[in-house]
Amino acid sequence: MSEHLLSATQMAQFVASGYLKFEAMVPRDLCDACLVEMQHNKGYLAVGTPFEQTWPKGTALGDAFRLPQVRGLIHSLVGPDPLYDHHAAHLVKGGVMKGPDMHQDSVIDFRENYFDIQLSLFPADTPDEMGGTFLIPGTQFRNVRTSEITMYQHMRGKIWANCTAGTMYVWNTRVWHGARSNHTNTDRYMYKLRLNPTQPQAGLFDLSDLDNPAVGAALNTNHGWEGNEHRYELMRRVQLWRFVSRQPGYDIGERFLRRREYNPAAA
Amino acid sequence: MAEVQDILVLFQTTPGLDAQVVAWSRYEASKGPGITDLVEEAEPPYRNAMAAMRDGWQVIQMSEMKHRPPGDAAYEDGPLPYQTVLSRFNPMVPDEETAQ
Ligand SMILES: [Fe+2]
Numbered sequence: 592m593s594e595h596l597l598s599a600t601q602m603a604q605f606v607a608s609g610y611l612k613f614e615a616m617v618p619r620d621l622c623d624a625c626l627v628e629m630q631h632n633k634g635y636l637a638v639g640t641p642f643e644q645t646w647p648k649g650t651a652l653g654d655a656f657r658l659p660q661v662r663g664l665i666h667s668l669v670g671p672d673p674l675y676d677h678h679a680a681h682l683v684k685g686g687v688m689k690g691p692d693m694h695q696d697s698v699i700d701f702r703e704n705y706f707d708i709q710l711s712l713f714p715a716d717t718p719d720e721m722g723g724t725f726l727i728p729g730t731q732f733r734n735v736r737t738s739e740i741t742m743y744q745h746m747r748g749k750i751w752a753n754c755t756a757g758t759m760y761v762w763n764t765r766v767w768h769g770a771r772s773n774h775t776n777t778d779r780y781m782y783k784l785r786l787n788p789t790q791p792q793a794g795l796f797d798l799s800d801l802d803n804p805a806v807g808a809a810l811n812t813n814h815g816w817e818g819n820e821h822r823y824e825l826m827r828r829v830q831l832w833r834f835v836s837r838q839p840g841y842d843i844g845e846r847f848l849r850r851r852e853y854n855p856a857a858a
Numbered sequence: 859m860a861e862v863q864d865i866l867v868l869f870q871t872t873p874g875l876d877a878q879v880v881a882w883s884r885y886e887a888s889k890g891p892g893i894t895d896l897v898e899e900a901e902p903p904y905r906n907a908m909a910a911m912r913d914g915w916q917v918i919q920m921s922e923m924k925h926r927p928p929g930d931a932a933y934e935d936g937p938l939p940y941q942t943v944l945s946r947f948n949p950m951v952p953d954e955e956t957a958q
Binding site for chain 1: 881
Protein backbone atom coordinates (compact mmCIF):
# COMPACT_ATOMS: atom_id res chain seq x y z
CA MET A 592 0.00 0.00 0.00
CA SER A 593 2.53 2.59 1.18
CA GLU A 594 4.41 2.49 -2.13
CA HIS A 595 1.24 3.73 -3.83
CA LEU A 596 0.60 6.70 -1.54
CA LEU A 597 0.93 10.18 -3.01
CA SER A 598 4.14 12.02 -2.20
CA ALA A 599 3.97 15.35 -0.40
CA THR A 600 4.86 17.07 -3.66
CA GLN A 601 1.98 15.38 -5.47
CA MET A 602 -0.34 16.23 -2.60
CA ALA A 603 0.73 19.88 -2.77
CA GLN A 604 -0.02 19.84 -6.50
CA PHE A 605 -3.46 18.48 -5.72
CA VAL A 606 -4.06 21.17 -3.09
CA ALA A 607 -2.97 23.93 -5.48
CA SER A 608 -4.35 22.73 -8.82
CA GLY A 609 -7.23 20.57 -7.63
CA TYR A 610 -6.34 17.56 -9.78
CA LEU A 611 -3.70 14.96 -10.61
CA LYS A 612 -3.35 12.89 -13.78
CA PHE A 613 -2.13 9.28 -13.82
CA GLU A 614 -1.41 7.56 -17.10
CA ALA A 615 -1.61 3.76 -17.38
CA MET A 616 -3.44 3.51 -14.06
CA VAL A 617 -5.71 0.72 -15.30
CA PRO A 618 -4.34 -1.98 -17.65
CA ARG A 619 -5.74 -1.96 -21.16
CA ASP A 620 -7.47 -5.37 -20.99
CA LEU A 621 -9.26 -4.34 -17.82
CA CYS A 622 -10.20 -1.04 -19.51
CA ASP A 623 -11.79 -2.95 -22.38
CA ALA A 624 -13.91 -4.94 -19.93
CA CYS A 625 -14.80 -1.73 -18.04
CA LEU A 626 -15.92 -0.11 -21.28
CA VAL A 627 -18.38 -2.95 -21.92
CA GLU A 628 -19.77 -2.68 -18.38
CA MET A 629 -20.14 1.09 -18.67
CA GLN A 630 -22.50 0.68 -21.57
CA HIS A 631 -24.91 -1.09 -19.24
CA ASN A 632 -24.55 1.36 -16.39
CA LYS A 633 -27.54 1.63 -14.10
CA GLY A 634 -28.26 4.39 -11.61
CA TYR A 635 -26.60 5.27 -8.32
CA LEU A 636 -25.84 2.64 -5.72
CA ALA A 637 -26.56 3.41 -2.04
CA VAL A 638 -25.37 7.01 -1.62
CA GLY A 639 -23.36 7.63 1.55
CA THR A 640 -22.54 4.02 2.42
CA PRO A 641 -19.09 2.43 2.91
CA PHE A 642 -17.41 2.14 -0.48
CA GLU A 643 -15.90 -1.29 0.19
CA GLN A 644 -19.29 -2.70 1.11
CA THR A 645 -21.27 -1.02 -1.68
CA TRP A 646 -18.91 -1.17 -4.64
CA PRO A 647 -19.50 -4.29 -6.79
CA LYS A 648 -17.07 -7.17 -6.53
CA GLY A 649 -16.08 -9.61 -9.26
CA THR A 650 -16.70 -7.11 -12.07
CA ALA A 651 -14.21 -5.18 -14.19
CA LEU A 652 -15.18 -1.85 -12.63
CA GLY A 653 -15.16 -3.49 -9.23
CA ASP A 654 -11.58 -4.61 -9.85
CA ALA A 655 -10.39 -1.40 -11.54
CA PHE A 656 -11.24 0.82 -8.57
CA ARG A 657 -9.63 -1.69 -6.19
CA LEU A 658 -6.25 -1.88 -7.94
CA PRO A 659 -3.45 -1.26 -5.41
CA GLN A 660 -2.41 1.96 -7.15
CA VAL A 661 -6.01 3.22 -7.08
CA ARG A 662 -6.40 2.27 -3.42
CA GLY A 663 -3.19 4.17 -2.61
CA LEU A 664 -4.52 7.23 -4.35
CA ILE A 665 -7.86 7.02 -2.56
CA HIS A 666 -6.14 6.43 0.79
CA SER A 667 -3.91 9.49 0.29
CA LEU A 668 -6.83 11.84 -0.30
CA VAL A 669 -9.88 10.58 1.60
CA GLY A 670 -8.46 7.79 3.76
CA PRO A 671 -8.67 3.99 3.57
CA ASP A 672 -12.41 3.70 4.31
CA PRO A 673 -14.24 6.25 2.19
CA LEU A 674 -17.96 6.43 1.56
CA TYR A 675 -19.44 5.81 -1.87
CA ASP A 676 -21.09 9.08 -2.90
CA HIS A 677 -22.23 8.40 -6.46
CA HIS A 678 -20.93 7.31 -9.83
CA ALA A 679 -21.82 7.93 -13.46
CA ALA A 680 -20.81 6.72 -16.90
CA HIS A 681 -20.58 10.00 -18.82
CA LEU A 682 -21.10 9.51 -22.53
CA VAL A 683 -20.55 11.97 -25.37
CA LYS A 684 -21.60 10.10 -28.47
CA GLY A 685 -19.55 10.39 -31.64
CA GLY A 686 -20.47 13.60 -33.49
CA VAL A 687 -22.20 15.20 -30.51
CA MET A 688 -21.22 18.84 -30.15
CA LYS A 689 -21.00 20.70 -26.87
CA GLY A 690 -21.41 24.43 -26.41
CA PRO A 691 -20.32 26.26 -23.26
CA ASP A 692 -20.58 23.80 -20.36
CA MET A 693 -18.49 25.11 -17.47
CA HIS A 694 -19.95 24.20 -14.10
CA GLN A 695 -19.11 23.20 -10.56
CA ASP A 696 -20.63 19.84 -9.65
CA SER A 697 -23.53 19.29 -7.29
CA VAL A 698 -24.34 22.25 -5.01
CA ILE A 699 -22.35 25.06 -3.44
CA ASP A 700 -20.10 23.71 -0.69
CA PHE A 701 -18.33 25.74 2.02
CA ARG A 702 -17.00 22.89 4.17
CA GLU A 703 -13.59 23.85 5.59
CA ASN A 704 -10.67 21.43 5.66
CA TYR A 705 -12.74 19.02 3.61
CA PHE A 706 -12.98 17.88 0.04
CA ASP A 707 -14.58 15.05 -1.85
CA ILE A 708 -12.70 13.44 -4.68
CA GLN A 709 -13.84 12.34 -8.06
CA LEU A 710 -11.94 9.63 -9.90
CA SER A 711 -12.36 9.93 -13.67
CA LEU A 712 -11.37 6.88 -15.68
CA PHE A 713 -10.94 7.13 -19.44
CA PRO A 714 -11.33 3.51 -20.57
CA ALA A 715 -10.38 4.13 -24.22
CA ASP A 716 -7.81 6.31 -25.97
CA THR A 717 -9.20 9.83 -25.80
CA PRO A 718 -7.42 12.11 -28.28
CA ASP A 719 -8.01 15.84 -28.41
CA GLU A 720 -10.73 15.66 -31.10
CA MET A 721 -12.73 13.18 -29.00
CA GLY A 722 -13.48 15.90 -26.49
CA GLY A 723 -12.18 14.74 -23.13
CA THR A 724 -13.46 16.54 -20.02
CA PHE A 725 -11.95 19.99 -19.42
CA LEU A 726 -10.86 21.47 -16.09
CA ILE A 727 -9.78 24.91 -14.93
CA PRO A 728 -7.00 24.01 -12.49
CA GLY A 729 -6.96 25.95 -9.25
CA THR A 730 -10.65 26.95 -9.20
CA GLN A 731 -11.61 24.59 -6.35
CA PHE A 732 -11.69 27.32 -3.72
CA ARG A 733 -14.12 29.50 -5.69
CA ASN A 734 -17.64 28.59 -4.68
CA VAL A 735 -20.34 29.18 -7.25
CA ARG A 736 -23.79 27.80 -7.85
CA THR A 737 -23.36 24.91 -10.27
CA SER A 738 -23.91 26.19 -13.84
CA GLU A 739 -23.86 29.97 -13.42
CA ILE A 740 -20.21 29.86 -14.53
CA THR A 741 -21.25 28.56 -17.95
CA MET A 742 -21.08 32.29 -18.67
CA TYR A 743 -17.29 31.85 -18.67
CA GLN A 744 -16.95 30.36 -22.12
CA HIS A 745 -13.17 30.60 -22.25
CA MET A 746 -10.73 30.91 -19.41
CA ARG A 747 -6.98 31.11 -19.16
CA GLY A 748 -5.38 27.95 -17.79
CA LYS A 749 -7.97 25.53 -19.19
CA ILE A 750 -6.74 21.96 -19.68
CA TRP A 751 -8.55 18.89 -20.95
CA ALA A 752 -8.19 15.14 -20.93
CA ASN A 753 -6.14 14.09 -23.93
CA CYS A 754 -4.97 10.67 -22.92
CA THR A 755 -4.50 6.98 -23.55
CA ALA A 756 -6.79 4.22 -22.29
CA GLY A 757 -6.42 3.59 -18.58
CA THR A 758 -5.64 7.17 -17.65
CA MET A 759 -7.24 8.29 -14.43
CA TYR A 760 -7.72 11.84 -13.24
CA VAL A 761 -8.44 12.48 -9.61
CA TRP A 762 -9.89 15.87 -8.77
CA ASN A 763 -11.36 17.92 -6.01
CA THR A 764 -15.08 17.93 -6.85
CA ARG A 765 -15.18 21.73 -6.64
CA VAL A 766 -12.91 22.26 -9.66
CA TRP A 767 -14.69 24.11 -12.46
CA HIS A 768 -15.05 21.77 -15.44
CA GLY A 769 -17.24 20.58 -18.30
CA ALA A 770 -17.67 18.38 -21.36
CA ARG A 771 -16.32 19.06 -24.86
CA SER A 772 -17.46 18.29 -28.39
CA ASN A 773 -16.72 14.84 -29.77
CA HIS A 774 -15.56 15.38 -33.36
CA THR A 775 -14.94 11.68 -34.00
CA ASN A 776 -17.38 8.90 -34.98
CA THR A 777 -16.59 6.97 -31.80
CA ASP A 778 -18.58 7.31 -28.58
CA ARG A 779 -16.53 8.76 -25.74
CA TYR A 780 -16.92 7.48 -22.20
CA MET A 781 -15.63 8.86 -18.95
CA TYR A 782 -16.49 6.92 -15.82
CA LYS A 783 -16.57 8.93 -12.65
CA LEU A 784 -16.75 7.85 -9.05
CA ARG A 785 -17.21 10.29 -6.18
CA LEU A 786 -16.00 9.42 -2.70
CA ASN A 787 -16.30 11.10 0.72
CA PRO A 788 -13.79 10.88 3.58
CA THR A 789 -14.81 9.31 6.88
CA GLN A 790 -11.99 10.87 8.87
CA PRO A 791 -10.12 14.19 8.90
CA GLN A 792 -8.03 14.34 5.72
CA ALA A 793 -4.79 14.99 7.60
CA GLY A 794 -1.53 13.06 7.25
CA LEU A 795 -2.99 10.45 4.90
CA PHE A 796 -0.31 10.67 2.19
CA ASP A 797 3.45 9.89 2.27
CA LEU A 798 4.86 12.61 4.50
CA SER A 799 8.52 11.71 3.95
CA ASP A 800 9.18 14.52 1.44
CA LEU A 801 7.34 17.28 3.30
CA ASP A 802 10.43 19.49 3.20
CA ASN A 803 10.90 19.15 -0.55
CA PRO A 804 11.16 22.70 -2.01
CA ALA A 805 8.84 21.49 -4.77
CA VAL A 806 5.97 21.63 -2.23
CA GLY A 807 6.14 25.42 -1.86
CA ALA A 808 6.64 25.83 -5.60
CA ALA A 809 3.55 23.72 -6.29
CA LEU A 810 1.42 25.68 -3.83
CA ASN A 811 2.50 28.92 -5.50
CA THR A 812 1.49 27.76 -9.00
CA ASN A 813 -0.05 30.35 -11.27
CA HIS A 814 -2.47 28.66 -13.66
CA GLY A 815 -3.01 31.75 -15.79
CA TRP A 816 -6.41 33.04 -14.63
CA GLU A 817 -5.55 34.17 -11.10
CA GLY A 818 -4.21 37.67 -11.83
CA ASN A 819 -4.79 39.95 -8.83
CA GLU A 820 -6.50 37.03 -7.06
CA HIS A 821 -3.34 34.95 -6.89
CA ARG A 822 -2.32 35.86 -3.34
CA TYR A 823 -5.84 35.18 -2.10
CA GLU A 824 -5.78 31.80 -3.80
CA LEU A 825 -2.38 31.12 -2.26
CA MET A 826 -3.81 31.81 1.20
CA ARG A 827 -6.55 29.23 0.61
CA ARG A 828 -4.05 26.66 -0.61
CA VAL A 829 -1.75 27.26 2.36
CA GLN A 830 -4.68 26.88 4.77
CA LEU A 831 -5.59 23.52 3.24
CA TRP A 832 -1.94 22.45 3.12
CA ARG A 833 -1.54 23.23 6.82
CA PHE A 834 -4.43 20.89 7.53
CA VAL A 835 -3.62 17.97 5.24
CA SER A 836 0.09 18.02 6.11
CA ARG A 837 -0.46 18.52 9.87
CA GLN A 838 1.67 21.67 9.89
CA PRO A 839 -0.54 24.34 11.49
CA GLY A 840 2.15 27.02 11.22
CA TYR A 841 3.13 26.43 7.61
CA ASP A 842 3.36 29.37 5.23
CA ILE A 843 5.54 30.52 2.35
CA GLY A 844 6.98 33.70 0.89
CA GLU A 845 5.60 36.85 2.48
CA ARG A 846 3.44 34.63 4.74
CA PHE A 847 0.14 36.27 3.93
CA LEU A 848 -1.76 34.39 6.62
CA ARG A 849 0.12 36.48 9.20
CA ARG A 850 -2.06 39.38 8.05
CA ARG A 851 -4.97 37.52 9.59
CA GLU A 852 -3.21 35.88 12.48
CA TYR A 853 -0.45 38.09 13.86
CA ASN A 854 -1.77 40.79 16.17
CA PRO A 855 -0.31 41.45 19.64
CA ALA A 856 -3.30 43.63 20.51
CA ALA A 857 -5.66 40.71 20.05
CA ALA A 858 -3.72 38.39 22.36
CA MET B 859 -28.87 42.91 -44.29
CA ALA B 860 -30.09 43.99 -40.85
CA GLU B 861 -27.48 44.79 -38.25
CA VAL B 862 -27.66 42.81 -35.03
CA GLN B 863 -26.02 43.47 -31.69
CA ASP B 864 -23.05 41.29 -30.71
CA ILE B 865 -21.77 41.23 -27.14
CA LEU B 866 -18.27 40.44 -25.94
CA VAL B 867 -17.67 40.03 -22.20
CA LEU B 868 -14.14 40.31 -20.86
CA PHE B 869 -13.57 39.01 -17.32
CA GLN B 870 -10.81 40.52 -15.21
CA THR B 871 -9.38 40.41 -11.72
CA THR B 872 -9.09 44.22 -11.49
CA PRO B 873 -11.80 46.59 -12.76
CA GLY B 874 -9.98 48.91 -15.20
CA LEU B 875 -10.48 48.94 -18.95
CA ASP B 876 -6.76 48.29 -19.32
CA ALA B 877 -6.86 45.21 -17.06
CA GLN B 878 -5.66 41.82 -18.30
CA VAL B 879 -8.40 39.54 -19.63
CA VAL B 880 -8.51 36.18 -17.80
CA ALA B 881 -11.77 34.82 -19.22
CA TRP B 882 -14.01 35.84 -22.10
CA SER B 883 -17.35 35.08 -23.67
CA ARG B 884 -19.08 35.90 -26.92
CA TYR B 885 -22.80 36.42 -27.37
CA GLU B 886 -22.75 37.02 -31.10
CA ALA B 887 -26.44 37.18 -31.93
CA SER B 888 -25.55 38.09 -35.52
CA LYS B 889 -24.27 34.52 -35.96
CA GLY B 890 -27.07 32.63 -34.20
CA PRO B 891 -28.88 32.20 -30.89
CA GLY B 892 -26.04 30.37 -29.16
CA ILE B 893 -22.79 28.42 -29.52
CA THR B 894 -23.39 24.77 -30.40
CA ASP B 895 -19.72 23.74 -30.70
CA LEU B 896 -17.31 25.64 -28.49
CA VAL B 897 -13.93 25.91 -30.23
CA GLU B 898 -10.96 26.16 -27.88
CA GLU B 899 -9.14 29.48 -27.75
CA ALA B 900 -5.85 29.69 -25.89
CA GLU B 901 -5.79 33.48 -25.86
CA PRO B 902 -8.54 36.11 -25.56
CA PRO B 903 -9.46 38.07 -28.69
CA TYR B 904 -8.06 41.26 -27.13
CA ARG B 905 -5.48 41.75 -24.39
CA ASN B 906 -7.78 44.22 -22.64
CA ALA B 907 -10.99 46.19 -23.15
CA MET B 908 -9.17 49.18 -24.61
CA ALA B 909 -7.72 47.01 -27.39
CA ALA B 910 -11.30 45.91 -28.17
CA MET B 911 -12.46 49.56 -28.19
CA ARG B 912 -9.79 50.34 -30.77
CA ASP B 913 -11.35 47.61 -32.92
CA GLY B 914 -14.82 49.15 -32.90
CA TRP B 915 -16.34 47.66 -29.74
CA GLN B 916 -18.31 50.03 -27.51
CA VAL B 917 -18.15 49.64 -23.75
CA ILE B 918 -21.72 49.34 -22.44
CA GLN B 919 -20.81 48.32 -18.90
CA MET B 920 -17.65 48.57 -16.87
CA SER B 921 -17.08 47.23 -13.41
CA GLU B 922 -17.73 49.07 -10.22
CA MET B 923 -15.15 48.74 -7.45
CA LYS B 924 -16.19 46.21 -4.84
CA HIS B 925 -16.62 47.09 -1.19
CA ARG B 926 -15.35 44.19 0.90
CA PRO B 927 -17.15 43.05 4.03
CA PRO B 928 -15.06 43.54 7.19
CA GLY B 929 -13.38 40.50 8.73
CA ASP B 930 -12.69 37.08 7.35
CA ALA B 931 -15.62 37.18 4.92
CA ALA B 932 -13.46 39.50 2.79
CA TYR B 933 -11.30 36.48 1.94
CA GLU B 934 -14.12 34.34 0.57
CA ASP B 935 -13.70 33.42 -3.10
CA GLY B 936 -16.43 33.19 -5.69
CA PRO B 937 -16.89 34.11 -9.33
CA LEU B 938 -14.27 36.21 -11.10
CA PRO B 939 -14.69 39.68 -9.61
CA TYR B 940 -14.80 42.09 -12.57
CA GLN B 941 -16.05 42.24 -16.13
CA THR B 942 -16.36 44.62 -19.05
CA VAL B 943 -19.29 44.28 -21.45
CA LEU B 944 -18.69 45.44 -25.02
CA SER B 945 -21.10 45.82 -27.92
CA ARG B 946 -20.73 45.97 -31.67
CA PHE B 947 -23.33 45.73 -34.42
CA ASN B 948 -22.68 43.24 -37.21
CA PRO B 949 -24.66 42.09 -40.26
CA MET B 950 -27.11 39.29 -39.49
CA VAL B 951 -25.95 35.88 -40.71
CA PRO B 952 -28.95 33.67 -41.61
CA ASP B 953 -28.92 30.66 -39.33
CA GLU B 954 -29.93 27.43 -41.04
CA GLU B 955 -31.02 25.75 -37.84
CA THR B 956 -33.18 28.59 -36.56
CA ALA B 957 -34.68 29.23 -40.00
CA GLN B 958 -36.47 25.88 -39.85
FE1 LIG C 1 -19.72 17.86 -13.83
